[in-house]
Amino acid sequence: MVSAAISAIPLEQAIWAALDEVHDPEIPTISIVDLGVVGTVEVAPGRIRVAILPTFVGCPAVDLMCAAVEDQLRGFAPQVQARVSFAETWTSDRITPRGRRHLRESGFAPPTPLGEPDGRSDLMSPLLPVAQCPYCGSADTTLANAFGPTLCRAIYHCAECQQPFEQFKTI
Amino acid sequence: MIGSPDGRPRTRQTIARDVPEFDVHDLDQPTRAALAELLVTIADDEFVLGFWDSEWTGIAPMLEEDVAFSSLAQDEIGHARVLYEMIARLTGGDADDIAFGRPAEAYRHCRLVDHPRTDWAFSVCRRWLYDLADSIRLGALARSSFRPLADVVAKIRREETYHLMHMDAWMRRLASSGLDSRVRAKEALDTLWVDASTPFARLPDEALLIAAGILEGPLDGLADRHRDMATGFLRELDLQPLGAPSGHGGRQRPPVSTGFAWLWNEFTMVRRQDETATW
Known part of the structure; x- marks a missing residue:
């Protein structure tokens, strides 16, 4: 209070x-x-x-x-x-630059910006399963599991520093 | 689970919470009833499939899938929750009563999700067929004139992107992982294919919803696209199922299947033992 x-x-x-x-x-x-x-x-x-x-x-x-x-x-x-409320749709683009920095500082990759619609655009949102390693900054990472310890987190692996890490999902 | 050993007040076991406010009187009574019927069919699909898939928690073929199927199930039950709340508001009922308080024969889920989880290939094939159907249905509902529904659907669709991505990948994996997984996938698809269109089964008062712009057209008008997309993908995997989808049977009607009777018994157990049970 x-x-x-x-x-x-x-x-x-x-x-x-x-x-x-x-x-x-x-x-x-x-x-x-x-x-x-x-x-x-x-x-x-x-x-x-x-x-x-x-x-x-x-x-x-x-x-x-x-x-x-x-x-x-x-x-x-x-x-x-x-x-x-669902009157406005929350998307990961709503996370502020400061919020993204705080996520990175505690070992979470921030979500990537939403991209352009693809072929199944009326069925799927435009998102790419990519993340930058929060430890070494490398973009050479792969999605290990789109489903992590909570609904909003995905698990990646970094080929550069060989660390697994979590991303706040792009959604 | 029951009672409150430390004496502090706790909340009742509940899935209820607030949903976007709307004025129920914006719709006339018959349209309201038809809308509630539409919502209960969708919510029951999500709720029942969510409970089936939560059965994999702890016993999926690999740890990653324990986590993934638990998340998928949690997403679906979350979707059901917000829809049950909306129905409660439309009908003056209580979301928990709708979710847990109905007899088994009153659930309106489609035949596709009535099957037990069976084996892993079956659960994967069923979820893939369902997620594809759900995405097509949500695409239509996103344009609904009933704003609270269109708003929630806009949010749900983003989550479904991950479901479809995950299930597409698993279908490819089953198709390319040796004879045993191909045989199991083919058997599952042969069993499920006849029920593939049941999420689009026509509702008795659909005309009222179309007149009000809540639906843009008949639900079963979406079934062709689902069948074509599913067939195209399965042809690519060389897993074409036998027979053809049929709307026959549509949604659950008595008698209740042995599988669903078992599931209903599971998910209503706590409430039936003690309606005031707390976590």
């Missing part, structure tokens, strides 16, 4: 700053703001509503995120509500 007494800065800015202190429960190195899962923040007298955009529909961490957001903002308004 954050004190609302920091009144020198506008309320919305203070709310976003407070949200930036909430971290992804599965990858604590990245804040939910850098992860891009905070969709909209609506501020009305006595009430704040935050839309959380799940990285995956079945993400079990999203309930924890909503609870953490409500906890964190409780000092700002009597009524705080964090709800799952």
Whole structure:
């Protein structure tokens, strides 16, 4: 919980700053703001509503995120509500440059930017199973398993430094 | 699992959570009922296949597939969850009751996912046929006039890209890994092919959904594309199945198969023992 007494800065800015202190429960190195899962923040007298955009529909961490957001903002308004929303689609392109740096620094390859649609474009999203090794920077890597320890993580192997590593999936 | 030994309040075993808000009164009652019926068929497909495939957790042929099939199952049950929530909102029901509280004969999953997981080749072939069908169905639903559905579908489709990639790769692997795996894949496809079009089985009140723009056309109009894409791929692998897909049988109707009766017993067990059980 954050004190609302920091009144020198506008309320919305203070709310976003407070949200930036909430971290992804599965990858604590990245804040939910850098992860891009905070969709909209609506501020009305006595009430704040935050839309959380799940990285995956079945993400079990999203309930924890909503609870953490409500906890964190409780000092700002009597009524705080964090709800799952699909009105905007979360894609891995929403991760901020700072978020990408934090991922790399803790041994996760960030997702690659979404590419151009391919032949089955109406069935599949334009993504390439490629990643840069977070340890040595090599692009000579292969996808070992598109499914990792959580829904949003894939496992790669680096041919250069012979290390396995995880990528935050491009999606 | 049951009770709360440390005395702290816990939440009930639940898959329920909030879904995007929408005004149920935007739709007239018959259209609402038809929409709920459409959603329950899709959700049940995902839920039932998710539970079948979760049976591989711990016993898949290799560790990577333990992880992959568990993730695939978790994705599908996640999709079912958000759809059950949407149905609960449309009908004034409760998502957990819909997911776990119905008798076995009330589930509306298609014949393709009614089969038990059987062996690995069977589970791979079935999931590949289903993921291809699901992707085609989602492509159509992405253009639905019912915005909350179109929004969720836009998200689900991105996940399905990984499913299709993974299953395409596994089909190639089965086809090129020696006689035993080819024979098993061929047997599985021969059994499953007749049910391949069942995810597109026509719904009784489809006309209402088409009139409202919730569906752009009849569901079974999508079956041809599925059959053509599947046939093209299987021809490439020299694994053409016998017979032809038939819409016959479509979705589950009584009597319940032995396989599904067993699965239903498994996934409703906790709830039937104690409705207030907590994790």
